[in-house]
Amino acid sequence: MSQQLEVLDLPNIDWPKLRDTILASSICALTEVNDWSIRHPYIAAGAFICISANPDIVLTPLQLTGRTARYICLLPLRLILWPFKLLGRFMLYIFGFRRQGVAKDSLASQYQSHLYGGYVPRDSTFARFQSYGAADYYDDMGALISANVDGYENIEPEAGSTPDIAVGVSWLSAIGAVFVLGRKWGWWN
Secondary structure: OOOOOOOOOOOOHHHHHHHHHHHHHHHHHHHHHHHHHHHHHHHHHHHHHHHOOOHHHHHHHOOOOOOOHHHOOOHHHHHHHHHHHHHHHHHHHOOEEEOOOEOOOHHHHHHHHHHOOOOOOOOOOOHHHHHHHOOOOOHHHHHHHHOOOOOOOOOOOOOOOOHHHHHHHHHHHHHHHHHHHHHHHHOOO
């Protein structure tokens, strides 16, 4: 009995078209949610306040999903952080923290020579700036990983402590409630 392995013939995926479809669907969904929040501002603000008071309402379902779903759910946070990340990278570049190391005759090299000489303490701010400046790409997902997003289901927080991501979700929800109510009460007109 001979078994033949059939090669699975997957159609070519048109990635730009798929990306555009996902973005268009996301924009449509967000527009519908926004329209609903305009029609029902107090219910929307109440939902935001409930999420702000207990961010595990949002985070618990994320524990059951994979990394892709977490990435998509946290995309608004990534988009909010992106300009600040670029500004930080630009400032480090101006001060002399480059991918090749500290630039010659820069503020960073002068600071290093006057304060540290040839030795830079391991956990110093200067060492962190060197690390960020030399990194090919400082992914903000790394900051979220350090906030226990990817290990959220495996790490049990200490009694009385709250994971950093829960604090972020709580703040964003509270800001959302203020925005919805401010729009209803005419603060933004």
